[in-house]
Amino acid sequence: MLKFSKKADYGLMALQHIASVQFGEVTHARVVNTKEIAEEYNIPTELLAKVLQTLAKHGMIESHNGPKGGYLLARHAGAISIAQVLEAIEGPLGITDCYHDKEDGSFCLQQEHCTIRTPLLKVQDSIYQLLNSMTIEDMMGGTPLITVQSHPVAEGVER
């Protein structure tokens, strides 16, 4: 698994889009609204709206109300990491449960003899650093438009 949620995907796409409109374009910095992004990427408008609201709440984009309103990046694209986006949308990320406090008083039943806690924490940290080192800016450099291949790609792993 280890899969991103749809919301996370949508959020990353939206941020990448807003960033590409704001920079690297002939037209001046322009406000982008939800509808435009939703139509461009075939995302359900109202769901994307929720995602953008969340990102705005977390200070990654700033919102402008009213007609001709929309969103702008609140800070430079290089200062927004994938990890930050994921945490904003999906909450704190962690391989295992046992590092977070449980409000309901429940706790990890395996704690007493847990032998995988420490090694998995290292893995978790590595993944976090990886996600925190890649930014929206990094995602823009490469491929503006991916050509879709209709036949299945050979598949993930040993490729």
Add this chain to the structure above:
Amino acid sequence: MLKFSKKADYGLMALQHIASVQFGEVTHARVVNTKEIAEEYNIPTELLAKVLQTLAKHGMIESHNGPKGGYLLARHAGAISIAQVLEAIEGPLGITDCYHDKEDGSFCLQQEHCTIRTPLLKVQDSIYQLLNSMTIEDMMGGTPLITVQSHPVAEGVER
């Protein structure tokens, strides 16, 4: 998120336990049964049973029926990576959906203009390599028994 499932946790614990019984112990290689592991780590017996059966099917452990039966590592602990365990239990792992074939004919609606596919694929590969480079053997070296700290650890980011 990016969380491991309970089954994955249980599987890793069980493998680590089986490995530690088979090696690094005074007693000779000994068969370990489901009940022993379940009680040791407070895991629901029948759920752990399913996990072990899955691991056996994937050739990571070999099963022995009958009284005094149980499981043995099918290969060296250093030849079993976390990635292999995860894939055995949770199926193919991938950050995004769009790399796997959909049998039902559905496909990623964002494909046409997807700008995050390529960069996320790099992230995915990095994570996979990370999980594939760490083995059960690596998980055994460090800490046989972790002392539980009741107060929350300072924790990763700036939270």
Add this chain to the structure above:
DNA sequence: TTAATCGGAGACTGGGCTAGTCTCCGATAT
């Protein structure tokens, strides 16, 4: 000032997955 266009926010729903339980079967050692 009024109307249209935007974001903000909450309730609500269906479906799928996770975690766990229960039951029955086959294999095997004593």
Add this chain to the structure above:
DNA sequence: ATATCGGAGACTAGCCCAGTCTCCGATTAA
């Protein structure tokens, strides 16, 4: 022959994701 093990499937409760719907407030333009 029997008790102990793994193998396998059906089944359930609950949670969460994805998506929809509705109403509100803010702002701009006419």
